């Protein structure tokens with residue numbers, strides 16, 4: 276008896292040591308990843324402390340998938356850190372709102388102003404742009420060019436040097452014109468300096484207090500994010516954050532700092548120089564990118580759940596070669612339909628979630644997927660297996676429409692959807708494919 280008790284005690288203590296070891300290993304690994312992703316050291320420490328409180332070592336001892344449990348806890352903790360607890364001000368269509376953009380020079384304010392305006396314009400808003408940057412030569416020209424391209428009304432001056440005056444006049448003008456989204460672009464400086472913050476304060480006060488001040492942050496500024504965000508917050512009441520240049524190498528860990536410093540949520544991210552390279556901020560893919568999992572939060576898990584076992588290696592292989600063909604899309608649609616109620620399962624699969632399958636509209640999404648598949652049934656093997664978008668010329672599109680009894684417009688919509696997904700999934704290129712048995716460890 277004595278022997279078995281002591282054995283049990285020994286086993287227990289061994290188990291604890293082993294699990295603590297796993298936990299610490301995991302934490303260290305992830306700490307490295309987060310620091311590399313420019314998450315502020317202080318925030319990483321905070322996360323570690325919280326994780327140690329949350330993760331129950333007994334649970335770990337019982338469960339097989341220790342790394343999975345820990346990683347999930349870390350994932351959730353980071354998601355929480357990106358949530359300041361209250362949503363930002365949301366403008367209402369038809370009611371005038373003044374939105375002011377602030378940030379250092381080069382952070383992407385002017386570009387993002389236009390993207391923000393364009394995004395809303397497409398949804399039926401009446402946006403307008405005001406250039407209150409009198410500091411940089413050419414600032415007004417840049418805004419004018421962007422605005423003209425997007426057919427958005429703008430206001431600015433080549434001669435007036437007082438940004439406050441322009442802001443006031445611009446806002447007044449567009450209120451009279453019943454614009455419902457009056458966007459004020461402001462100036463920046465290369466460094467944080469008192470003069471800039473004083474100017475922001477004055478513009479903010481004079482424009483009769485903007486309904487929302489958006490802090491624009493370049494994802495590549497690294498550890499400087501916290502101080503920068505805090506400095507802006509101290510002079511104007513920042514209420515939301517937009518992180519730009521997420522198409523580059525930076526993982527954007529500074530966003531956590533910006534949220535912590537401004538107590539405001541990230542609302543959009545910029546993913547390129549073009550007007551439509553702009554996405555609603557989605558916390559899960561963002562966090563997985565931070566953790567070095569690419570844009571693929573729980574992606575392997577989801578592949579596991581959704582893609583039949585025997586198809587998994589092949590799919591991953593194809594994706595790692597960067598070929599997201601129409602056939603792959605077709606096969607994934609088949610998998611989706613087989614799964615039954617699809618809303619939840621796919622909430623984490625990149626691209627398949629928010630756009631293609633909005634929450635609460637699962638029935639419609641399902642019908643749409645079936646419609647797409649009917650059209651794809653009229654495609655040739657060559658078309659299904661090609662990853663050359665140019666192949667789909669007018670005559671092919673017309674043939675597919677005829678063959679499936681659908682409108683040309685619908686075939687084009689389906690191909691657009693394909694292009695959108697292909698763009699997202701092309702990031703899988705070069706993906707390291709986990710060997711058998713390693714998958715569940717992710």
Ligand code: GDP
Nearest residue numbers: 380381382383384385386519520545546547548
């Ligand atoms: P501002 O000084 O804050 O007004 O910054 P700008 O809007 O003039 O942008 C500075 C540079 O960053 C320009 O060359 C933009 O094209 C570029 N830029 C802005 N946003 C993005 C983005 O999301 N991705 C990439 N790749 N470039 C961007």
Ligand code: MG
Nearest residue numbers: 384385408414
């Ligand atoms: Mg600018």
